[in-house]
Amino acid sequence: MSTLKQELESRIKETTRWETRRQFAADGPNMRKLWVLACMDERLPVDRALGICADSVVCGGDAHLFRNAGGIVTDDAIRSAMLTINFFGTREIVVLQHTGCGMLSANGHDLEKALRDKGIDVDNIPIDPSLPELSLEKGAFAKWIGMMDDVDQTCIKCVDQLRNHPLIPKDITVSGWVWETEFHRLRAPDPNAPTRAVSQPTAASMNVKGKQPPRWS
Ligand SMILES: [Zn+2]
Numbered sequence: 001m002s003t004l005k006q007e008l009e010s011r012i013k014e015t016t017r018w019e020t021r022r023q024f025a026a027d028g029p030n031m032r033k034l035w036v037l038a039c040m041d042e043r044l045p046v047d048r049a050l051g052i053c054a055d056s057v058v059c060g061g062d063a064h065l066f067r068n069a070g071g072i073v074t075d076d077a078i079r080s081a082m083l084t085i086n087f088f089g090t091r092e093i094v095v096l097q098h099t100g101c102g103m104l105s106a107n108g109h110d111l112e113k114a115l116r117d118k119g120i121d122v123d124n125i126p127i128d129p130s131l132p133e134l135s136l137e138k139g140a141f142a143k144w145i146g147m148m149d150d151v152d153q154t155c156i157k158c159v160d161q162l163r164n165h166p167l168i169p170k171d172i173t174v175s176g177w178v179w180e181t182e183f184h185r186l187r188a189p190d191p192n193a194p195t196r197a198v199s200q201p202t203a204a205s206m207n208v209k210g211k212q213p214p215r216w217s
Contacts, residue, residue, distance in 0.1 A: 018061070022088070029089030034063035035081055037158070038096040039071035039103070041181075049096060049179045049186050064090060070103035071096055072146050072154065073161045075134065082167040093162055093172060097155045097189075098179040100200045101148065107203070108147040108213045115141075143213035150202045150216075152178055152189040157216050 002010075021028035036054060038046050046054055046065060053059035064084045066077055084090040115122050122141040128134045136144055148154045159176040162168050178189050182200070190196050200206060211217075 025087055025089070030061050030063050032062040033089055033091040034094065035084045035090045035092070036063045036065045036094045036096060037071050037073070037077055037081070037162075038065065038067050039098055039101055040067040040069055041098060041101060043100070043181050044071075044096065044098045044179055046096060049177070050094060063094075064088070070101060070146055070148060070154070071098075071158070072103075072148075073158045073165075074146070078165060078167060081162065081165075085168060085172055091172060093168070093174040095155055095158050095162070095174070095176040096179060097151050097158075097176070098181050099151060100181040101151055103146065103148045103154075104151060104200065104203045104208070105206050106147060107208050107210055108142040108145045109210070111145055111147065112142040143215045145213075146215055147212045148203060148216065149212050150193065152193070152196065152201055153191055154216050155189040156191060 017028075032052060034052070036046060036050065036052075038044060046052075046067075052062040054063045054065040055061060064080070066080045068074060068077065081090075081093060085093075112122055123138045125136065125141065126132060127136060127144070155176040155178055159174050163170075163174045168174070176189050177186050178201075179186055187196075193201055203212065
């Protein structure tokens with residue numbers, strides 16, 4: 001049986017390793033060697049949905065967690081995935097999106113118009129102020145927003161994009177999942193809308209008129 005002194009010394013050693021783990025690079029990965037791409041929605045409980053503890057020292061640090069509007073593949077998502085997979089030992093990607101997502105709740109063209117009506121010149125936007133080389137072609141803004149027609153189809157598309165991206169090695173496990181916000185349960189994405197046990201998987205189900213800009217088609 002160890003003494004309390006020994007336990008405290010061991011705990012401090014572990015905490016120190018936790019705090020400095022990035023310097024170990026691929027030898028200091030997160031616990032599950034996992035990168036999660038998830039929607040930023042406050043109703044999407046990433047830890048509960050996946051049965052992990054993503055970013056707390058208390059329960060382990062299971063994953064690198066990246067959240068954005070929709071949980072979609074963007075240039076910064078690719079940048080983050082590239083880093084964690086190629087340099088920090090990550091071996092698996094999980095894409096987590098959800099029903100009732102705000103990205104289903106409007107048409108990208110209407111959002112662009114709303115910004116133009118505010119006097120914003122969306123044709124000349126610094127997408128990354130520190131990287132002026134990264135720019136949108138004129139007329140691409142609505143597409144860039146990334147609104148969805150169908151969360152299941154978008155999730156499947158994002159998985160394909162990651163699997164086929166040159167910065168993501170082919171032996172990385174990539175999967176996508178949909179959290180049913182209304183039922184608090186996880187399921188695999190289903191491209192066939194009528195077979196889903198959900199009520200708001202499409203923009204049409206939220207009374208959005210017209211197709212989104214062609215990002216996911
Ligand atoms: Zn969402």
